[in-house]
Amino acid sequence: MVPTMVDVNKPSSGTLTREANLQTRSTGATIEFQSVRKAYGSVKALHDFSLTIRPGEFLTILGSSGSGKTTALNALAGFSTADSGDIRIDGRSVIDEPPERRNLGMVFQNYSLFPHMSVFDNIAFPLRMRRAPRREIKERVERVLEIVRLGPLAGRMPRDLSGGQQQRVAFARAIVFEPPVLLMDEPLGALDLKLREALQFEIKEIQHQLGCTVVYVTHDQREALAMSSRIVVLRDGRIEQVGTPSEMYDAPQSRFVADFIGQTNLLAADVALPGSVAIPELGITYRENVFMARPGSWYASIRPEKLQRRPAEGPDIAVTVTVQEAVFLGDVIEYSARTDHGALIHFREQRRDRDRIPQRGEAANLVLRPSDVVLVPDLSRTSR
Amino acid sequence: MSDGVSMPRDGIGAVRRRRAPFSSLWLLAPAALLFLLAFLLPVGEVALWSLQGDAGLTAEHYREALGEGPYRTILFGTLQLAAGVAFACILAGYPAAYCLASCPPRRRTLLLLLILTPLWVSVLVRTFGWIVVLGREGLVNSMLIGAGIIDTPLQMLYSRGAVYIAMVQVLLPVAILVMFSSMTTINRSLLLASRILGATPWRGFLHVFLPLSAGGAVNAWMLTFVLALGFFITPALVGGPKENMIANIIATQITVTLDWGLGSALGMVLLVAGFLMVGAVALLFRRVTRLSGHGGTR
Numbered sequence: 300m301v302p303t304m305v306d307v308n309k310p311s312s313g314t315l316t317r318e319a320n321l322q323t324r325s326t327g328a329t330i331e332f333q334s335v336r337k338a339y340g341s342v343k344a345l346h347d348f349s350l351t352i353r354p355g356e357f358l359t360i361l362g363s364s365g366s367g368k369t370t371a372l373n374a375l376a377g378f379s380t381a382d383s384g385d386i387r388i389d390g391r392s393v394i395d396e397p398p399e400r401r402n403l404g405m406v407f408q409n410y411s412l413f414p415h416m417s418v419f420d421n422i423a424f425p426l427r428m429r430r431a432p433r434r435e436i437k438e439r440v441e442r443v444l445e446i447v448r449l450g451p452l453a454g455r456m457p458r459d460l461s462g463g464q465q466q467r468v469a470f471a472r473a474i475v476f477e478p479p480v481l482l483m484d485e486p487l488g489a490l491d492l493k494l495r496e497a498l499q500f501e502i503k504e505i506q507h508q509l510g511c512t513v514v515y516v517t518h519d520q521r522e523a524l525a526m527s528s529r530i531v532v533l534r535d536g537r538i539e540q541v542g543t544p545s546e547m548y549d550a551p552q553s554r555f556v557a558d559f560i561g562q563t564n565l566l567a568a569d570v571a572l573p574g575s576v577a578i579p580e581l582g583i584t585y586r587e588n589v590f591m592a593r594p595g596s597w598y599a600s601i602r603p604e605k606l607q608r609r610p611a612e613g614p615d616i617a618v619t620v621t622v623q624e625a626v627f628l629g630d631v632i633e634y635s636a637r638t639d640h641g642a643l644i645h646f647r648e649q650r651r652d653r654d655r656i657p658q659r660g661e662a663a664n665l666v667l668r669p670s671d672v673v674l675v676p677d678l679s680r681t682s683r
Numbered sequence: 684m685s686d687g688v689s690m691p692r693d694g695i696g697a698v699r700r701r702r703a704p705f706s707s708l709w710l711l712a713p714a715a716l717l718f719l720l721a722f723l724l725p726v727g728e729v730a731l732w733s734l735q736g737d738a739g740l741t742a743e744h745y746r747e748a749l750g751e752g753p754y755r756t757i758l759f760g761t762l763q764l765a766a767g768v769a770f771a772c773i774l775a776g777y778p779a780a781y782c783l784a785s786c787p788p789r790r791r792t793l794l795l796l797l798i799l800t801p802l803w804v805s806v807l808v809r810t811f812g813w814i815v816v817l818g819r820e821g822l823v824n825s826m827l828i829g830a831g832i833i834d835t836p837l838q839m840l841y842s843r844g845a846v847y848i849a850m851v852q853v854l855l856p857v858a859i860l861v862m863f864s865s866m867t868t869i870n871r872s873l874l875l876a877s878r879i880l881g882a883t884p885w886r887g888f889l890h891v892f893l894p895l896s897a898g899g900a901v902n903a904w905m906l907t908f909v910l911a912l913g914f915f916i917t918p919a920l921v922g923g924p925k926e927n928m929i930a931n932i933i934a935t936q937i938t939v940t941l942d943w944g945l946g947s948a949l950g951m952v953l954l955v956a957g958f959l960m961v962g963a964v965a966l967l968f969r970r971v972t973r974l975s976g977h978g979g980t981r
Contacts, residue, residue: 376879398878411876415894424890428881472880482879 327355327512328389328479330375335384337370344370346536348384352512357503359515359523361559362533368516371533372484375514377401388480399428404473404511405482409489410465412457418444418468419453425476443471446505463494470502474509481506483515487522499525520560524548532556548602554675557600564606564644568599568674576674580642581618585669596677603633605671606646608663618665620644622657632656636663726954733947744948754932754949761929762956764843765911768850772858772907773900775851780859781896784866795863798856806853810917813849814840817921841923849921850914857910858903865899898972905961912957929953 330352337345345367352358362368373379375386377398386394393401404425412421419440426436444450447467457465466486473481483502487495503526506513517523523530524544532539532547532555540547540556551557558565569577570592577584578599611617620636623643633647634657646665657663734740748754783794801809816822817839824836839845869892877887915930922928929949936946965972 376875378875378878397883398875399881399883401879402881403879405876405879407872407876409870409872411870411872413873413876413891415891424877424882425880428877428886476881 326479326510327353329354329387330480330512330514331385331387331390332371332375333385333387335371335374335381335386337367337374337379337381343536345374345381348536348538350531350538350541352514354512355510357506357513357515357526357528359517359527359530360533361517361520361523361530363518363559365535366533367536368518368533369484370536372482372514372516376403376405376482402476402478403480403482404476404478406466406469406473406484406486408485410457410469410486412465412468412472414457416457417453418449418455418457418460421457421468422472422475424472429476439475440471443475446474446508447471447501462490463498466490466498470505474505474511477509478511480512480514481509483513485517485519486515488517488519495522496525502526524560530560532559549673551600551673551675554598554600554677557598557673557675562603562645562647564599564601564603566599566601566642566644567677568597568672570594570597570674576669576672578672580640581616581638581644582640583616583618585614585616585672587669587672587674592674597674598677600673600675601644601667601671603645603647606644606665606667608648608657609666611666614669616667616669618667620646620663620665622659622661622663624659625656627656634663636665729947729950732943733951735944744944745952747945748948748952754929754945757927757932758929758949758952758956761912761953762960764846764850764928765908765914766960768847768854768911769858769904769908771847771851772854773862773904776855776858776862776903777896777900779855780862780866780899781892783859783863784869798859801852802856807916809853810849810920813845813852813921817845817848840921841926843922843926846918846922846926846928849917850911853914853917854907854910858907861903861906862896862899865902866896869895894971898968901964901968901972905964908964909957909961912953 330350332348332350335345335348336343348367348371360368360371370379374381377393377396377400381394384394385392388401413424416424422440422443423436426439431439440453441450444453447470449464449467449471452460452464457468460468466489469486473483486502487498490498499522515523515526524547527544529541529543530547531541534555540552542550547556547560551560554565557563566578566580569579571577571594573592573594574586575584576587576592576597576599606618618638620638623635623637626633626635627650630650631647632650633645635643635645637643733744734742736743748758779798783791783798786794814821818824819836819838819840821840823839824833827833828836873891873895874887877891878884882890913930914928915934918926918928919931930953933946933949933953936942936949
């Protein structure tokens with residue numbers, strides 16, 4: 300990560316800069332949610348939501364619809380009032396402030412560009428609302444137009460732009476006043492995959508330049524993994540887990556997170572004695588020394604790429620399966636296969652030249668390292 | 684593409700695309716037929732009458748209608764009154780339409796019902812209502828006298844003010860409905876966007892909502908203006924003989940003096956004047972009206 304920097308030469312006087320980059324780097328703000336609760340009628344949209352977002356962080360709130368992620372964002376933006384709790388930006392409570400006093404940039408799901416204003420006027424809007432001098436408005440808008448590479452389109456109306464261009468205008472409008480916090484509500488949701496991936500990189504790149512704190516809301520776990528410095532998984536208005544993308548992927552703490560982030564094989568696991576794990580559907584029992592799960596019912600989460608066709612060594616566990624389907628994806632081949640005990644599992648391998656792809660009905664010997672099995676609590680059998 | 688004769692590859696697609704507008708045009712047929720029979724033909728007939736003199740074609744009726752004299756004064760008075768009434772409808776109706784468009788659905792239904800109820804009562808009855816309210820011994824006068832504010836009843840009926848009030852009251856629901864429907868197309872997240880980008884509620888309204896709803900207001904003005912031009916019963920009842928509007932004069936020509944030529948000429952002049960005014964307004968506000976209908980749904 301590029302460290303955020305404070306530039307002392309903030310051009311409040313409106314000095315001309317010739318470079319395309321924003322010369323100023325606003326430092327991101329710290330955001331604290333403190334026991335924020337929100338209910339809509341009898342539906343609790345957010346239970347006791349507490350979270351500290353660090354300056355300059357790219358934090359993604361990830362959840363399916365109805366998880367409370369939009370509620371959290373709206374509470375931060377000031378569009379809805381929390382029932383209780385506090386929200387602080389750089390230590391200052393903003394819970395009673397209207398949205399216009401919170402100094403946040405925001406990119407909306409459908410961009411929400413003002414249809415009666417040109418691209419230039421849309422981007423100038425936040426500056427005009429802040430009563431910036433005319434000359435500074437012109438300079439800043441032109442600079443930010445160059446950053447999002449829309450310079451020649453300044454005079455166009457939003458309806459004459461493509462989806463990707465509209466997205467860039469919305470982004471430019473949100474960053475033109477260099478807010479310490481940028482909120483993004485599923486900003487790439489309406490775009491096709493290729494464009495989405497390209498814009499993911501651009502957004503990350505510009506965030507590094509600006510150094511602002513980003514709160515990004517999405518239901519797309521791939522987007523969350525690709526962009527975030529930390530991810531918060533929300534489920535039914537509660538935080539399920541907070542962590543870096545690799546923590547979420549490698550060490551999910553619940554069945555829900557294991558299943559929601561990335562692909563995985565979830566199999567019932569029984570821990571009889573501390574350290575002794577049985578996965579009946581794979582027909583295996585092994586000793587696990589590191590985590591020492593408590594005796595009881597668990598789920599074993601095994602990522603598809605951890606099941607490998609190679610010779611077993613040391614503590615490796617061997618599993619024999621019958622291939623059901625092999626799906627060719629170019630660099631990767633994905634298999635579905637059935638174990639001798641009837642479970643359907645998925646595994647995935649990098650394609651190497653001249654490898655023969657096992658076909659339907661063929662047996663495959665898979666190998667798994669015990670440390671690649673992640674045990675997550677089976678909450679269906681305990682009260683939640 | 685350029686020769687426009689053969690479009691090989693997607694022949695089927697091309698045929699379909701070419702047929703689609705045709706088949707949907709047929710849906711216009713009933714309305715078009717009615718328009719032809721009940722509007723275009725009569726107007727053509729009236730135009731002929733207006734040009735017919737005792738000895739063939741003549742412009743004499745138009746000379747009388749447009750020349751120096753009472754008819755021209757009344758015509759201008761009518762245009763002025765209709766424009767003013769329509770403007771008053773916009774002023775009074777805009778806040779109501781805004782309120783309707785921003786309130787929750789259930790309350791909106793109730794309010795819409797309240798606004799629509801007057802439309803179920805005939806214009807005649809509503810106008811008589813104003814006679815009851817504004818008359819010498821009407822509600823307003825008896826209240827003012829009862830309260831000791833005045834001694835002798837005020838002359839309110841049979842004045843231009845009475846015509847104004849009564850016409851605005853009759854046309855207001857129409858203006859509200861037109862503006863309301865254009866406001867509902869405005870994407871509310873635009874207002875949220877304006878707020879988070881630094882606009883106070885008032886500035887957000889001024890910079891975002893007002894420009895996007897102005898088209899609806901212009902449309903409402905044009906519609907109420909045209910309707911007001913043809914008002915006949917209301918000015919006759921609450922305005923009395925000295926507040927005659929052009930429609931009353933035309934009726935007199937047709938039914939009393941039986942001067943069909945002049946009546947027709949006045950009718951044609953009114954039609955053309957109305958067209959010109961609406962056309963001028965539409966042209967003047969074309970940038971604004973173009974926005975209504977897609978109020979930021981994209």
